[in-house]
Amino acid sequence: MTWLIWRQHRTEVVVLGLLVGMFGVVLLALGTQAHDLFPGGPARCAGEARVTDACTASFRRLDDEYGYVENLLAAFYLVPVVIGAFLGAPLLARELEDGTWQLAWTQAVPRMRWLAAKLAALAGVTVALTGMFTAVLTWFRQPFDAWEGRFQYDAFDLQGLVPVAYALFAFGAATAAGAVLRRSLPAFGVAFGAFLAARMSVALVARPAYATPLTTREPVPAGGAKDQAGSVPGFADWTIERGYADATGRRLSSAEYSELEAAADQAGTNLNQFLHARGVQRFGVYHPADRFWTFQLVEAALFVAVAAVLTGVVVWRVRRRMI
Amino acid sequence: MTAAGFALRTDGVGKRYRKGWALRDCTLALPAGGVIALVGPNGAGKTTLLRLAVGLLAPSTGTVEVLGHDVTASTPHTLSRIGFLAQDHPLYKRFTVAEMLRFGRACNLRFDQGLAERRLAKLGIPLDRRTGTLSGGQQAQVALALALAKRPDLLVLDEPVASLDPLARHEFMQVLMGAVAEGDVTVLFSSHVVHELERVCDHLVVLNQGRVTLTGDIDTLLAEHRVLVGPRTSTDLDRAGTVVEAVHSDRHTTLLVRDGAIPAAPGWQTQPVALEDLVLAYLRRPSEPGAAVAAEVAS
Numbered sequence: 084m085t086w087l088i089w090r091q092h093r094t095e096v097v098v099l100g101l102l103v104g105m106f107g108v109v110l111l112a113l114g115t116q117a118h119d120l121f122p123g124g125p126a127r128c129a130g131e132a133r134v135t136d137a138c139t140a141s142f143r144r145l146d147d148e149y150g151y152v153e154n155l156l157a158a159f160y161l162v163p164v165v166i167g168a169f170l171g172a173p174l175l176a177r178e179l180e181d182g183t184w185q186l187a188w189t190q191a192v193p194r195m196r197w198l199a200a201k202l203a204a205l206a207g208v209t210v211a212l213t214g215m216f217t218a219v220l221t222w223f224r225q226p227f228d229a230w231e232g233r234f235q236y237d238a239f240d241l242q243g244l245v246p247v248a249y250a251l252f253a254f255g256a257a258t259a260a261g262a263v264l265r266r267s268l269p270a271f272g273v274a275f276g277a278f279l280a281a282r283m284s285v286a287l288v289a290r291p292a293y294a295t296p297l298t299t300r301e302p303v304p305a306g307g308a309k310d311q312a313g314s315v316p317g318f319a320d321w322t323i324e325r326g327y328a329d330a331t332g333r334r335l336s337s338a339e340y341s342e343l344e345a346a347a348d349q350a351g352t353n354l355n356q357f358l359h360a361r362g363v364q365r366f367g368v369y370h371p372a373d374r375f376w377t378f379q380l381v382e383a384a385l386f387v388a389v390a391a392v393l394t395g396v397v398v399w400r401v402r403r404r405m406i
Numbered sequence: 407m408t409a410a411g412f413a414l415r416t417d418g419v420g421k422r423y424r425k426g427w428a429l430r431d432c433t434l435a436l437p438a439g440g441v442i443a444l445v446g447p448n449g450a451g452k453t454t455l456l457r458l459a460v461g462l463l464a465p466s467t468g469t470v471e472v473l474g475h476d477v478t479a480s481t482p483h484t485l486s487r488i489g490f491l492a493q494d495h496p497l498y499k500r501f502t503v504a505e506m507l508r509f510g511r512a513c514n515l516r517f518d519q520g521l522a523e524r525r526l527a528k529l530g531i532p533l534d535r536r537t538g539t540l541s542g543g544q545q546a547q548v549a550l551a552l553a554l555a556k557r558p559d560l561l562v563l564d565e566p567v568a569s570l571d572p573l574a575r576h577e578f579m580q581v582l583m584g585a586v587a588e589g590d591v592t593v594l595f596s597s598h599v600v601h602e603l604e605r606v607c608d609h610l611v612v613l614n615q616g617r618v619t620l621t622g623d624i625d626t627l628l629a630e631h632r633v634l635v636g637p638r639t640s641t642d643l644d645r646a647g648t649v650v651e652a653v654h655s656d657r658h659t660t661l662l663v664r665d666g667a668i669p670a671a672p673g674w675q676t677q678p679v680a681l682e683d684l685v686l687a688y689l690r691r692p693s694e695p696g697a698a699v700a701a702e703v704a705s
Binding site: 184 | 490496
């Protein structure tokens with residue numbers, strides 16, 4: 084079976100391997116240079132220490148010289164779906180398209196064993212390729228993370244455990260779509276659409292709710308100093324919502340805030356002093372940075388669970404001989 | 407294999423797809439040994455029945471037993487005793503012929519690689535060619551060599567020659583019949599072509615609109631059926647339901663009857679029936695009383 088699986092899927096595996104290898108080498112080369120901007124490692128510049136002059140200079144150079152790479156990383160959102168769906172779509176669909184399922188399942192290897200071997204091997208390749216790529220990307224982003232935290236959409240979604248879980252989800256979706264649609268290309272398309280829909284809705288709606296966010300409230304300082312070091316939520320925390328509340332803690336709508344601004348203007352006083360005098364507070368709703376791994380685990384578990392359900396559908400259809 | 411054993415036994419087998427029943431109440435007992443033809447028009451349910459026989463499909467009702475084993479269990483042992491050649495003889499198009507043989511070796515408990523290589527060499531099919539670049543006839547031969555290399559006890563072929571040109575068709579049947587003569591294999595194949603069946607087959611199953619309308623040993627069927635020709639009449643045709651088909655011309659009535667050897671009424675001539683005419687008569691017959699669509703199929 085090992086030989087057969089390799090022979091049937093070697094094109095996909097080799098092409099994906101080359102792509103991952105190519106991007107990986109480029110990221111390693113650029114990442115080494117970016118890391119060299121931080122003698123002693125980028126972690127030393129994270130948090131409070133980032134205000135030191137050396138760190139500020141390093142971050143400025145990082146932004147100047149490698150900021151464009153960081154912007155390009157957004158394209159790597161699609162790496163998990165390309166890997167997973169590319170390997171999953173033909174698993175059953177190509178056999179059904181070419182009629183070779185009748186050949187494959189009338190040899191002495193029972194179909195369930197055939198399916199188990201294929202699913203295990205190709206899911207394994209999916210995990211290995213996505214895992215390697217994610218490891219390189221996670222390392223590459225270390226200097227950027229020290230600057231921006233790991234909770235932003237272009238950080239959280241590209242590193243840690245979740246990309247592998249996304250890839251397994253895409254693999255499961257493509258395999259199941261292939262079993263139902265019996266065609267590779269439409270199966271790939273369906274998996275792609277399902278991936279985008281699931282990723283967007285989870286990131287925007289579900290992810291903020293993995294834990295109860297913390298709320299901080301502090302009076303508007305009369306002096307008007309902004310963003311002083313140690314403010315909460317900090318740079319690495321994930322801010323869900325920010326705004327102003329009145330003395331009783333009731334949140335102000337943007338209209339109400341504009342009225343206050345206009346009133347301060349009319350009175351000719353400094354806005355901060357005006358707000359301070361009225362007991363207006365600044366509030367922030369956020370997830371602290373140390374929840375990163377909890378959130379990674381929750382989101383990875385979510386996608387792996389859906390992948391397992393989709394695989395279950397495939398197994399059920401093949402077992403019931405609905406194909 | 408025991409001579410008394412059955413290659414394929416089905417009991418009340420039905421298969422329902424979303425569109426409706428493809429096969430209903432199919433009860434068959436096909437003896438091991440020899441060649442069995444499954445005949446019927448397109449859409450009669452032949453492919454469904456064959457896929458059920460090799461375990462590719464599970465029946466909606468009833469049981470399917472191949473060589474004494476429930477085929478839906480799909481054990482390696484049962485699977486290794488069945489060879490299957492699907493319609494249009496699918497192969498992995500990007501595999502070379504040698505890789506197809508390696509596939510057979512990798513996926514089977516017993517696989518006679520030497521036998522397959524000898525067969526292909528005799529036909530002049532190079533092992534290093536991709537199967538997708540071979541002609542239709544050569545692809546069919548590769549698929550057949552692959553199935554025969556399993557040394558199956560039951561070889562099932564779905565419309566094996568339907569897509570082949572006359573020459574390739576002849577060559578294919580020659581190789582197939584050669585294999586039957588050499589080994590202890592039961593062959594079950596489907597066809598919508600009815601001529602030449604008599605020459606190659608021992609047993610016949612006629613399938614029409616998802617139902618078995620005739621099954622039996624060909625010699626016995628031919629002995630049981632007769633053509634009676636007599637003066638035109640429209641009465642007296644219901645004698646014990648043995649009239650398969652009645653054709654009336656201006657002055658004569660021609661009856662195909664299944665009556666063993668009951669003497670014909672005075673004034674009636676008796677003739678033996680040709681296998682092709684027998685099959686056609688059963689195909690024209692409504693598969694159940696009141697099935698008006700049967701006429702459409704026969705036309």
